[in-house]
Amino acid sequence: MNKKKVGLIIILLLLLTLNVFAYADNLPQPNSSFYVFDEGNIISEDVEEYIINTNETLFRKTGAQVVVMTINSLGDMDIKEYANRTFEKWGIGSKEYDNGVLMLISSTDREIWVEVGYGLEGALPDGKVGKILDDYVFPQFKDENYSDGIFNGFNSILSEIEKEYGVDIDIENPTEYEPSINILGGIGKIFLIILVILFLFIDFRFFGGWLTFSILRGARFSGGSSGSSHRSNRGGGGSSGGGGAGGRW
Amino acid sequence: MKGKRSILIGVVVLVVLILISAVSTYNKLNVLDENVNSSWAQVENVLKRRADLIPNLVNTVKGYANQEKEVLMGITEARSKFESSSTPAEYAQANSELNNALTKLYAVVENYPELKSNENFLELQYELSGTENRIATERRRYNDSVKEYNTTIRRFPTNIFANMFGFDKREYFEISPQDAEVPEVKF
Numbered sequence: 001m002n003k004k005k006v007g008l009i010i011i012l013l014l015l016l017t018l019n020v021f022a023y024a025d026n027l028p029q030p031n032s033s034f035y036v037f038d039e040g041n042i043i044s045e046d047v048e049e050y051i052i053n054t055n056e057t058l059f060r061k062t063g064a065q066v067v068v069m070t071i072n073s074l075g076d077m078d079i080k081e082y083a084n085r086t087f088e089k090w091g092i093g094s095k096e097y098d099n100g101v102l103m104l105i106s107s108t109d110r111e112i113w114v115e116v117g118y119g120l121e122g123a124l125p126d127g128k129v130g131k132i133l134d135d136y137v138f139p140q141f142k143d144e145n146y147s148d149g150i151f152n153g154f155n156s157i158l159s160e161i162e163k164e165y166g167v168d169i170d171i172e173n174p175t176e177y178e179p180s181i182n183i184l185g186g187i188g189k190i191f192l193i194i195l196v197i198l199f200l201f202i203d204f205r206f207f208g209g210w211l212t213f214s215i216l217r218g219a220r221f222s223g224g225s226s227g228s229s230h231r232s233n234r235g236g237g238g239s240s241g242g243g244g245a246g247g248r249w
Numbered sequence: 250m251k252g253k254r255s256i257l258i259g260v261v262v263l264v265v266l267i268l269i270s271a272v273s274t275y276n277k278l279n280v281l282d283e284n285v286n287s288s289w290a291q292v293e294n295v296l297k298r299r300a301d302l303i304p305n306l307v308n309t310v311k312g313y314a315n316q317e318k319e320v321l322m323g324i325t326e327a328r329s330k331f332e333s334s335s336t337p338a339e340y341a342q343a344n345s346e347l348n349n350a351l352t353k354l355y356a357v358v359e360n361y362p363e364l365k366s367n368e369n370f371l372e373l374q375y376e377l378s379g380t381e382n383r384i385a386t387e388r389r390r391y392n393d394s395v396k397e398y399n400t401t402i403r404r405f406p407t408n409i410f411a412n413m414f415g416f417d418k419r420e421y422f423e424i425s426p427q428d429a430e431v432p433e434v435k436f
Contacts, residue, residue: 080382130375241291242386245375 007209027086034233040070040107042146051154054169056233062165063094063236066101066157068150074106083115084242093117093238100238101157113246117238123164124157130245132156141249274410281398285419288391292422295383296340300331302380306373313364317357323350337422345428352432374434381431388422395419
C-alpha cells in the first residue's frame with residue numbers, strides 16, 4: 001500500500017519537473033505539422049500545404065528540413081537569438097548532417113531571419129541567403145504579399161538544397177508518405193492504450209513500477225513528445241551555429 | 250576475531266567506494282573539460298572566419314574609396330591582432346578593436362553610394378553579419394559549457410577530487426556591452 005503511494009507521489013513529481021522543463025522558455029512548441037508554424041496568420045492555406053508536403057518528401061530523401069515560422073511579436077528578444085534557440089529546441093534537420101533551415105518572420109516587427117544549420121552552410125552561405133531575401137522576399141513583403149514572398153523564398157532555398165544533394169523534389173505526388181502514418185490511427189490507437197494499461201498494471205504489480213520510472217526518466221532526458229494529430233512530423237535533431245541572413249522590410 | 254573481520258570488510262568496502270567515485274568523478278570532469286575545449290574551438294573558428302572576411306572587404310572598398318587609406322589601414326591592423334591572439338581575453342580585445350575599425354569604415358561608406366550598391370559589398374555585409382551572429386551563438390555556448398564546468402569543480406565533494414587531479418577554473422569569453430552591438434551599414 002505504502003509503496004503505491006510513494007510511487008504515485010514520485011510520478012506526480014516527475015510530471016511536475018517535465019512541465020517545468022517544457023515551459024522554461026517562451027519559445028513556441030512545434031505543432032503537429034512541424035514545418036509551418038503560422039502564428040502571424042499570414043500564409044495562405046495552399047502555400048502552407050505545399051511547404052508541408054514538400055518537406056515531407058525532402059526529409060525522406062535527404063534528412064533536410066525547412067521550417068517556416070511566423071510570429072506576431074518577438075517581445076524583447078533579438079530575432080537572431082529567437083531563431084537560434086527555436087532551431088535548437090525543435091532540432092531542425094537531421095542529427096547526423098545538421099541540415100535544417102528556419103525561416104522566422106515577425107510580422108509586427110517587420111523583420112525576418114533565416115537561420116541555416118551547420119550542414120547547409122556550404123550550400124546556403126550567408127551572402128546567398130541575403131541575396132535570396134533581397135531578390136525574392138523583400139520585394140513581395142514590401143507590398144504585403146507575405147504568402148508569395150514566403151513561397152518564393154522557400155522555393156529558392158529548396159532549390160539550393162536540391163542542388164547540394166542532387167535530388168529533385170517532385171511535389172506532384174505528395175501523398176506517398178501518408179499511409180505509413182495512418183497505421184496508428186483508429187483501431188491502432190485503442191490497441192495502444194490497452195497495451196499501455198496492461199504494461200502499467202504488470203509493472204506496478206510485479207516490479208513496483210520500476211520500469212515505468214526508468215522510462216519516465218529516459219523521456220525526461222530525450223526531451224518531450226510531439227502532439228497527436230493525423231500528421232506527426234518532428235525535428236531530426238539538427239543544430240545550427242547562428243549562420244544565415246536577415247533584415248527588415 | 251569476528252569483529253576484526255567485519256571492520257576489515259568495512260574498510261575495504263569504503264576504499265573501493267572512494268576509488269569508484271574518484272574514477273567516475275575524474276571521467277566526468279574530463280568530459281566537461283573536453284566540452285569546454287571543443288566549444289572554444291568553435292568560437293575560435295568563427296572569430297577566424299570573421300577575420301578572413303576582412304581582406305575581401307578591404308579590397309572591395311579600395312576599388313571605390315582608395316583615398317580612405319587611414320581607415321583601411323586601421324582595419325588591416327585590427328585584423329592582424331587576431332593572428333597573435335590565443336586566450337579568450339586576447340580574442341575579445343582583438344574583436345573589439347576590429348569592431349571599432351569597422352564602425353569607422355561604415356561611417357565613411359556613407360559618402361560612396363556606388364560602393365553601397367555594389368553586389369560584392371552587399372554580399373560581404375550579409376556574410377559579416379551572419380558571422381557576427383555565429384560569434385554570438387558560439388560564445389553563448391562556450392560560456393554555458395564553462396559555467397557547467399566551473400560550478401562542477403567547485404561543488405562538494407567533487408572539488409576534493411578536482412583539486413587532487415588539478416582541474417582549474419576556466420575563463421569566460423567576455424565582451425563588453427558596447428562591443429556586443431556590432432557595427433552595421435545603414436542602407
